[in-house]
Amino acid sequence: MIEAIQNTDAGGHVDAFRAIVGEAHVLTQPEDVASYLTDWTGLYRSTALAVVRPGTTGEVAELIKLCNARNIAVVPQGGRTGLCGGGVPLAGRASVVVSLTRMNAIRSLDPEGRTVTAEAGVVLETLHDAALKQGLIFPLMFGAKGSCTVGGNLSTNAGGSNVVRYGNTRELCLGIEAVMPDGSVINALTGLRKDNTGYDLKDLLIGAEGTLGIITAAVFKLYPAPRARSTAFLSVDKLESALTVLNRLQDHTGGGVEAFEYMPQPALDVICKVFPAIRRPLAGKVATGILVEVASSRPHDGEEMQDGSIRLEAEVMELLGGLMEEGLVLDAMMAQSEQQRADLWKMRESILEAITEAGPAYHLDISLPLARIARFVEEMDAEMDRLGFRPLTVGHLGDGNLHYALSATEGREWNALPLETAKEKVFALLAELNGSFSAEHGIGQSKLSVMTKLKEPAQLAVMRSIKCALDINNIMNPGKLLPPG
Amino acid sequence: MIEAIQNTDAGGHVDAFRAIVGEAHVLTQPEDVASYLTDWTGLYRSTALAVVRPGTTGEVAELIKLCNARNIAVVPQGGRTGLCGGGVPLAGRASVVVSLTRMNAIRSLDPEGRTVTAEAGVVLETLHDAALKQGLIFPLMFGAKGSCTVGGNLSTNAGGSNVVRYGNTRELCLGIEAVMPDGSVINALTGLRKDNTGYDLKDLLIGAEGTLGIITAAVFKLYPAPRARSTAFLSVDKLESALTVLNRLQDHTGGGVEAFEYMPQPALDVICKVFPAIRRPLAGKVATGILVEVASSRPHDGEEMQDGSIRLEAEVMELLGGLMEEGLVLDAMMAQSEQQRADLWKMRESILEAITEAGPAYHLDISLPLARIARFVEEMDAEMDRLGFRPLTVGHLGDGNLHYALSATEGREWNALPLETAKEKVFALLAELNGSFSAEHGIGQSKLSVMTKLKEPAQLAVMRSIKCALDINNIMNPGKLLPPG
Incomplete structure (x- = not known):
């Protein structure tokens, strides 16, 4: 059994933490810390001196200074919904988990300037709600929204399903406040749309998975809430045509x-098998299944036209009609109510649970240039079939991002399948097609070996130089993101 | 007189350059190099061992390796349209100008994936034309488009007038190829919309003004060409209302x-005084003048409606009518033809020339959070008036970016005015309002002193650490962007 808390505190470190954040905010009892020492995947568990929950940026800075002086590893933590083990400490070194969840204030919201300043511990859904109260949206959207924090979103440059329109977390963030590995505080919470005064430190810290410092707050962009939406499920004739359909839309x-x-047929099959209550959006087999949503803030787009239809919906239907005549779209179902729309999204969001329920699977989070996706899927699906795997793929196709999950073909024993060979095949074709082996989940611990193998050595060398320069004692989330040199 | 070329080449450096790029591409004659040793502003002139014009990324890498080994300063150069002296060598050290203009290939254009891969020396307007041939646009847009290069755009993270919709150069770039200060080549020309595999080196190099390496090529996003446009000149009741008007639009x-x-009244006045052929868009004085352009790729937006109007224009007119009823917009002129639209833009683009013609002026390129612009302008205009200056302001208001030019109030002698005091007042209020002292022009040489004064020391320290780590011998564009530590 793994012990949750490192037993030796010969250095009096825990007392020093208490002096900074107060006794109540330093957790050391096994029952208190257990949940902080693992994550959503359950694959990673570890130990730490303590879990410390600072309440202010000043406290974070003091903590980091202390840890830098005492050579204690600092593991920043948000909502622990990461998929790569980035928020779980490593064994073998005195570590402290710094949970940002107490820093959960929305410091200000500027409805006219359309920005919001939020602390790292704000839960994503809380930010959604705050924006919506002003008729605005914060468009970052994915399944973990009810428990992930914006600090974690920033550290992993989280993506999700609205990236095709609004970009990743990086594009949604205008400025940050961060504590660097020496305890100095960077105050760049400006909310400026243009600022060319030196190196882009904001984007360096975003996506750095806590290895270059701790982001304590950020200014985000807000957008007008849509007045009209049109949501549909399409059966496109083949994957190659999907890009044409996207561009036309x-x-x-x-x-x-x-x-x-x-959402191709195998994904639909596994969802409907695991959750029999979910109804297939289209009768019969789909060729290339696509869940599409179009939205508009234009008031006229939400208005009823003379024939009773809503303008945006009518225009989408008109386009789909044309695409069907051309043979690019074979069948389509348009959500006719908010309930039907919710059902479509429920189906989409249940896929990870369905795959997990259905049996063992290996999840790949990859991306490709848009025009190369069809080739990748065609070649790789055939290759995986030969090896005994059934790919259960879904993906944010508008961003070239596939969640490519390998399950066992029916009748095959998972443990007997050549998983390493399969991964090598995937990575080799990705490299050939200029794809990425981690589109939106990051590196954490789980992708260090593929990072070593596939990331260009020149880029790794630059990253190591930056890490060494900024974090001389390697205290910030050591052993994550960067493979040992 | 300043000599163009450093006379001593005791080290045989020039021969070594010739061995790499070929004799024809190493310029040393004063008449050949003169234009490379100054820039558009004419404020900076210097000397160099030679101007070298590599033709491939491999040649750039060899050059940088050589310079790194021999401690020669490397000054990368694009179209020399920068406004801060970033592309001109400094005296006091053996330097070589590396002009990227021979690397001007558009390596590929993917109309379906909507990306283009261009070398650093491609002129911005050439990229516009190539995109337009495919019915697409590359939306980066400003006056120097006919001579600036995309490499320079990337190095300075250029902005311009379309940022409000499409973002700065940084947001338009998906990936880069770059030569680092040790001569290693980073190949990240992937064109991926999502890629979370380590630190964001692309955005670190963008806006680094050549101090961390040379960007040799990049993948850019392309967008569908508008099918309808609506361009108007508005007189808004006061600057504070402009943000409401923007949000409604x-x-x-x-x-x-x-x-x-x-485009407030003083700017209009100076344009019309210097260029009498330019007609004022509205009769009488404007309160807060705004040139606005709306565009759409929706085919229906470009269609004629039953009453003969174009849909997009009709909807903009309807909105402006409402804003006039509310008293937010006092007067408006809508371009009724492509010629009228061109005239409005010609007026906007002639402002810099008009100010320059009109007499001495000091140009500030600043930005503010959107909601604080009105306060800045009101307070600062009054303050400048007290000091004897007349601000001639234009700006990309949608991005919070003001080009705040200080000229002498009529009847005042420029040389007798307290310019340093005026600058201090501007910078003090900017700092108070969380603004930026360089919104889109960068730092170069001209803003080093204000960088020292106003940039947060913690951020400067991080920037210096990165610079030292990646460019150990300080060969890359030394003395630019980062003030001496």
Whole structure:
């Protein structure tokens, strides 16, 4: 059994933590800390001197200074919904978990300037709600929204299903406040749309998975809430045509595509098998299944036209009609109510649970240039089939991002399948097609070996130089993101 | 007189350059190099061992390796349209100008994936033309488009008038190829929309003004060409209302605002005085003048409606009518033809020349959070008036970016005015309001002193650590962007 807490505190470190954040906010009892020493995946568990929950940026800075002086590893933590083990300490070194969840204030919201300043511990859904109260949206959207924090979103540059329109967390963030590995505080919470005064430290810290410092607050962009939405499930004739369909939809709606999600037949099958209550959106087999959502803030788009239809929906239907005549779209179902829309999204969001329920699977989070996705899927699906795997793929197709999950073909024994060979095949084709082996989940612990193998050595060398320069004692989330040199 | 070329080449450096790029591409004759040793502003002139014009990324890498080994300063250069002296060598050290203009290939254009891969020396307008041939646009847009290069755009993270919709150069770039200060080549020309595999080196190099390496090529996003445009000149009742007008326009057009340019009365006056052929868009004095352009790729937006009007224009007019009823907009002129639209833009783009013609002026390129612009302008205009200055302001108001030019009030002698005091007042209020002292022009040489004064020491320290770690011998564009520590 793994012990949750490192037993030796010969250095009196825990007392020093208490002096900074107060006794109540330093957790050391096994029952108190257990949940902080693992994450959503359950794959990683470890030990730490303590879990410390600072309440202010000043306290974070003091903690980091202390840890830097005493050579204690600092593991920043948000909502622990990461999928790569980035928020769990490593064994073998005195570590402290710094949980940012107490820093959960929305410091200010500027409805006219359309920005919000939130502390790292704010839960994503809380930010959604705060924006919506002003008729605005914060568009970052994915399944873990009810428990993930914006600090974690920033540290992993989280993506999700609305990236095709609004970008990743990086594009949604205008400025940050952060504590660097020496305890100095960077105050760049400016909310400026243009600022060319030196190196882009904001984007360096975003996606750095806590290895270069702790982001304590950020200014985010807000957008007007849509007045009209049109959500549909399409059966496109083949994956290659999906990009044409996406481009036509984009042009036809003035860039209004908010989601363009790939849901092919095997994914639909596993969802409907595990959750029999979920109804298939289309009768019969789909060729290339796509869940698409278009939205608009234009008041006229939400208005009823003379024939009783809503303008945005009518225009989407008109376009889909044309695409069907051309043979690019074979069948389509449009959500006719908010309930039907919710059902479509429930189906999409249940996929991870369905795959997990259905049996063992290996999850890959990859991306490709848009025009190369069809080739990748065609070649790789055939290759995986030969090896005895059944790919259960869904993906944010509008961003070229596939969640490519390998399960066992029916009748095959998972443990007997050549998983390492399969991964090598995937990574080799990705490298050939200029794809990425981690599109939105990051590196953490779980992707260090593929990082070593596939990341360009020149880029790794630059990253190591930066890490060494900024974190001389290697205290910030050591052993994550960067493989040992 | 300043000599163009450093006379001593005791080290045989020039021969070594010739061995790498070929004799024809190493310029040393004063008449050949003169234009490379100054820039558009004419304020900076210097000397160099030679101007070297590599033709490939491999040649750039060899050059940098050589310079790193021999401790020669490398000054990368694009179209020399920068405004801060970033592309001109400094005296006091053996330097070589590396002009990227021979690397001007568009390596590939993917109309379906909507990306283009261009070498650093491609002129911005050439990229515009290549995109347009495919019915697409590359939306980076400003006056120097006919001579600036995309490499320079990347190095300075150039902005311009379409940022409100499409973002700065940084947001338009998906990936880069770059030569680092040790001569290693980073190949991150992936064109991926999502890629979370380590630190964001792309955004670190973008805006680094050549101090961390040379960007040799990049993948850019392309967008569908608008099918409808609506361009208007508004007299808004006061600057404070402009943000409301912007937000209403954004919501009403589904985020279709492509430009929202501030042009108050003093700017109009100086333009019309210097260029009498330019006609004022509105009769009488304007309160807060705004040049606004809305565009849409939606085919229906470009269609004629039953009453003969174009849909997008009709909707903009409807909105403006409402804003006039509310008293937020006092007067408006809508371009009724492509010629009228061109005239409005010609007026906007002639401002810098008009100010320069009109007499001495000091140009500030600043930005503020959107909601604080009105306060800044009101307070600072009054303060400048007290000091004897007349601010000639224009700006990309949608991004909070003001080009705040200080000229002498009529009847005052420029040389007798307290310019340093004026600058101090501007910078003090900027600091108080969380603004930036360089919104889109960068730092170069001209803003080093204000960088020292106003940039947060903690951020400067991080920047210096990165610079030292990646450019041990300080060969890359030394003396630019970062003030001496």
